[in-house]
Amino acid sequence: MQQVEEMIGTSPAIRAVAEMVMKVAKTDLPVLITGETGTGKELAAQAIHAQSLRRRSSFVPINCGAIAETLLESELFGHERGAFTGAVQQKKGRVEAATGGTLFLDEIGDLLSSLQVKLLRFLQKGTFERVGGQETLHVDARVIGATHVDLKTAMEQNRFREDLYYRLGVLHIHLPPLRERGEDVLLMAMRFLTRASAVNAKVIRGYSSDALDAIRSYHWPGNVRELSNRIRRAVVMAEGMEITARDLDLTSEAAFGIGDSLDSLKAAQRRIEVEMIVKGISLHHGNLTRVARDLDVSRTTLYRKLREYNLQCLVPPAPPVHAAAVSVRN
Numbered sequence: 001m002q003q004v005e006e007m008i009g010t011s012p013a014i015r016a017v018a019e020m021v022m023k024v025a026k027t028d029l030p031v032l033i034t035g036e037t038g039t040g041k042e043l044a045a046q047a048i049h050a051q052s053l054r055r056r057s058s059f060v061p062i063n064c065g066a067i068a069e070t071l072l073e074s075e076l077f078g079h080e081r082g083a084f085t086g087a088v089q090q091k092k093g094r095v096e097a098a099t100g101g102t103l104f105l106d107e108i109g110d111l112l113s114s115l116q117v118k119l120l121r122f123l124q125k126g127t128f129e130r131v132g133g134q135e136t137l138h139v140d141a142r143v144i145g146a147t148h149v150d151l152k153t154a155m156e157q158n159r160f161r162e163d164l165y166y167r168l169g170v171l172h173i174h175l176p177p178l179r180e181r182g183e184d185v186l187l188m189a190m191r192f193l194t195r196a197s198a199v200n201a202k203v204i205r206g207y208s209s210d211a212l213d214a215i216r217s218y219h220w221p222g223n224v225r226e227l228s229n230r231i232r233r234a235v236v237m238a239e240g241m242e243i244t245a246r247d248l249d250l251t252s253e254a255a256f257g258i259g260d261s262l263d264s265l266k267a268a269q270r271r272i273e274v275e276m277i278v279k280g281i282s283l284h285h286g287n288l289t290r291v292a293r294d295l296d297v298s299r300t301t302l303y304r305k306l307r308e309y310n311l312q313c314l315v316p317p318a319p320p321v322h323a324a325a326v327s328v329r330n
Ligand SMILES: Nc1ncnc2c1ncn2[C@@H]1O[C@H](COP(=O)(O)OP(=O)(O)OP(=O)(O)O)[C@@H](O)[C@H]1O
Pocket: 006, 007, 008, 009, 014, 035, 036, 037, 038, 039, 040, 041, 042, 043, 044, 148, 188, 224, 225, 228
């Protein structure tokens, strides 16, 4: 099960999400997670479950948009034998499977209005009936819903029930798009590269300078999933020891520009420092002496910054004889 530590990122935006995850994990209230595709909604839901007292029971995901409307009710609430053609035996639904645990309703904006009513009742009372069943069942399952559509607009257009929206949205976590997470994109790029090169048994040490620039300026419409996929592909394509912008298939046309909104001075300083350090570590393949020299700071200052910005994970493990004074997390 995914822990909150697996959510890579040091930007204020993602730290705020991690804080919310920790807070909502302590309650049993429903949670609504919103965000563009690939921003980590399911990862956040899993992290909430993993941090909660329900962690020893199941995390049960169901994608409300991917299951035929006619089947969804029985998938969710189960059915009795003979409830419909083909229902040859009784079947428990995902709600029952999530007893004591967490039910994750992905793409909840796609839920039909008849099911929205049933879900609302479940959220309010914890009760439901299986399809074709008379008996009212009671299950204790925490509900987390996720959607990439704007439920408020759906509500205004009468596609999503207002009462359900308010019931579900008491605790709301919004995952910002990757392009709004500043230097996190570089951090993730480094971590995903380590992972992908290990899987492919290829020695790739880092990114070329043009690759880092392209990663930083691309719009990332598919967010973290797109980043991870492009890096996986680039590792396969790469011919040298470094990933280039071409390996990533990020041409200058694809680059969108970083945007011109204003940061506070402190945030800007942090962004630039993280970016320079990540670039340095990538270009010098983790050799901190060289990174410090290029950045014109002492190694002590560099270590302090690594700790301050939580970047220790980027430093490759030191050989055992010369154990370095940094903690390595991977
Ligand atoms: N902060 C993060 N750190 C590390 N990996 C992440 C992070 N956010 C997302 N990922 C990874 O990106 C991929 C997409 O995440 P996830 O499936 O949670 O996104 P989603 O918002 O549910 O997407 P969709 O709307 O397309 O279903 C997963 O492999 C996930 O592990």
